Amino acid sequence: MQLYSIFDNDIFLEMAISTLEKRGIKRESIYAVPLDNRVEARRLFDSLDTSDGTSLIDIGTALATAFAVVGTSIGFKMAWGPIVWGLLFAFLGFIIGVVIRLFTENVFKKRKRMLKGKHPEVILIIDCKEEWMELVEKILWEHLALGVAKVK
Secondary structure (H helix, E strand, C coil), X not given: CEEEEEEECCHHHHHHHHHHHHCCCCHHHEEEEECCCCCCCCXXXXXXXXXXXXXXXHHHHHHHHHHHHHHHHHHCCCXXXXXXXXXXXXXXXXXXXXXXXXXXXXXXXXXXXXXHCCCCEEEEEEECCHHHHHHHHHHHHHCCCCEEEEEC
């Protein structure tokens, strides 16, 4: 039987391995594989197949609406009329919103990702007898495993 689990690369992984060794699991039956961090930067624009859940136009649409209302009300007194001024201000608000969002994604969130410094995760593979499965799984969950899977 094999148990697979994923841990953050921190002290809880070491504690789980030492607890398993103390309970009788041989060192040769425990295999830890560290995962590499992503080297390339994430793409800013989504493709047809993938999306990261970040929208670049959310602030732009809100500002376009607000600017369109202001532009329309000003347009009643201007030469081109309310429709043209409303559309011009909506376009201006949309562009300003997209620029704000691009700035926050490129500067602030990039800086936050760099400061956070996400550590790589580790896959822990344990070979054990079937009667030890419950004990090993309990030990892994107690030491903050991110996920556990059993294979017979």
